Amino acid sequence: MPSPGHRSTSLRYIEDCCPRALDHYEAGVPYDRDVFQVGVAAHAVIEMVGKYPDQPREELAQQVAVALCTTGRSFEGEPEGPLRPQAATAGRDLALRFLAAHELSPSAKFEHGLAVDREWRPVPYDSPAVYYRAAIDMLEVVEETDEDGYATTTIVTTDWKSAWPTSPDELETLQLHGQAAVALAHYPDAQVLRRRAANLRTLAIFEADVYLDDSGLAQVATWRKDIDLLIAVAEHRSEDGTRPARAGATCIGCPYVSRCEPARTWLRGSLLDATPEAVATRLAVADAVRRELWEQAKELCGEGPVSIPGGEVGFLTVRERKPRPDIGEVLALAWFGAADPTTWREANHSTDQWIGLLQTLAIGVGSAEQVAKLLFPSGKGRDWRPLREALVSQCVVSQPATKFSIAKHSTPKEEANDEV
Numbered sequence: 001m002p003s004p005g006h007r008s009t010s011l012r013y014i015e016d017c018c019p020r021a022l023d024h025y026e027a028g029v030p031y032d033r034d035v036f037q038v039g040v041a042a043h044a045v046i047e048m049v050g051k052y053p054d055q056p057r058e059e060l061a062q063q064v065a066v067a068l069c070t071t072g073r074s075f076e077g078e079p080e081g082p083l084r085p086q087a088a089t090a091g092r093d094l095a096l097r098f099l100a101a102h103e104l105s106p107s108a109k110f111e112h113g114l115a116v117d118r119e120w121r122p123v124p125y126d127s128p129a130v131y132y133r134a135a136i137d138m139l140e141v142v143e144e145t146d147e148d149g150y151a152t153t154t155i156v157t158t159d160w161k162s163a164w165p166t167s168p169d170e171l172e173t174l175q176l177h178g179q180a181a182v183a184l185a186h187y188p189d190a191q192v193l194r195r196r197a198a199n200l201r202t203l204a205i206f207e208a209d210v211y212l213d214d215s216g217l218a219q220v221a222t223w224r225k226d227i228d229l230l231i232a233v234a235e236h237r238s239e240d241g242t243r244p245a246r247a248g249a250t251c252i253g254c255p256y257v258s259r260c261e262p263a264r265t266w267l268r269g270s271l272l273d274a275t276p277e278a279v280a281t282r283l284a285v286a287d288a289v290r291r292e293l294w295e296q297a298k299e300l301c302g303e304g305p306v307s308i309p310g311g312e313v314g315f316l317t318v319r320e321r322k323p324r325p326d327i328g329e330v331l332a333l334a335w336f337g338a339a340d341p342t343t344w345r346e347a348n349h350s351t352d353q354w355i356g357l358l359q360t361l362a363i364g365v366g367s368a369e370q371v372a373k374l375l376f377p378s379g380k381g382r383d384w385r386p387l388r389e390a391l392v393s394q395c396v397v398s399q400p401a402t403k404f405s406i407a408k409h410s411t412p413k414e415e416a417n418d419e420v
């Protein structure tokens with residue numbers, strides 16, 4: 001780890017994955033960080049615009065984008081490689097769009113580092129005594145006096161989020177709780193802590209206040225305890241000096257799954273170990289690896305399908321079956337055996353209402369097949385197969401679509417079976 005102490009990014013590995021993931025992080029095990037690049041660029045642009053409000057904004061943003069995709073940036077003292085130009089420009093534009101909608105406070109501090117020691121006392125960000133620290137995207141100290149002359153100091157911590165799904169839930173994350181708790185240590189005389197999460201995509205800003213009376217202070221104390229607990233887990237090591245690995249569903253989304261030895265051990269594990277727990281764990285790890293490879297392959301096979309033994313992988317043209325718009329009505333007519341829709345409608349006055357209901361339920365292809373099976377059950381000597389097929393084809397349309405997939409070339413035997 002480049003600097004002493006813990007921060008939300010490192011503790012999140014314990015929350016979202018397992019303690020061994022933090023070992024991988026600290027050891028600098030490489031993983032695909034492309035997904036963060038747009039956000040990195042947007043943060044950098046907002047920081048510079050905030051720090052130099054008198055400079056022409058577009059020019060400043062362009063300079064930041066150029067620097068990011070030529071020399072790269074350094075994070076917490078560690079140099080990082082240059083960004084992809086597409087990511088830098090996307091981040092630049094995201095930031096400018098957000099800034100056009102939301103002015104930054106001229107008195108705010110940007111990318112402001114605050115740290116505490118083990119007793120949650122304020123210490124300099126680079127102190128060897130740092131226990132927990134937070135780099136706050138935007139920090140403001142707002143002094144207000146109401147008409148009765150009562151003065152209030154509000155500490156506002158704002159976090160920029162470039163993920164589309166950012167919602168008010170973000171306010172209750174370890175990261176934002178940690179920012180508020182560290183801010184309180186540095187501004188103990190404040191009356192209010194306001195934590196904010198800004199969605200750079202939707203331009204929405206979510207916020208929540210803690211009034212620092214007894215109940216508010218107890219709330220912040222709970223957040224500190226939550227962080228203390230995660231730090232205790234982070235500081236616990238096995239006899240061999242590593243943190244414990246807990247392979248399983250924890251591996252899904254872990255950025256180290258392809259390079260993690262405990263996860264690989266599960267994949268290589270003896271197939272004779274067929275206890276329910278062993279098979280379930282192996283399946284979860286395999287699924288985690290599959291998901292990671294799937295995303296990686298999508299990225300790498302974008303230029304065209306790649307031939308592999310027995311088939312190909314990539315964006316392939318496939319036939320896709322979709323429900324027709326009137327699927328609900330077709331199935332209803334078939335179900336009630338209504339040969340003539342007009343007569344049937346006249347005889348059943350509520351028909352339109354519950355056909356409307358069926359349409360609203362978004363009946364899928366599988367449901368049409370299920371109804372066809374029930375109406376035309378298989379049996380010797382009956383013409384159930386063409387009847388089923390006719391009903392399904394009335395409900396379903398087959399059209400070409402491009403889908404990322406793995407195609408296995410048919411063997412002559414399989415082709416022969418297909419024709420049966």
Ligand code: SF4
Nearest residue numbers: 018021251254257260
């Ligand atoms: S891959 Fe699984 S076992 Fe390995 S660090 Fe990640 S969560 Fe832990």
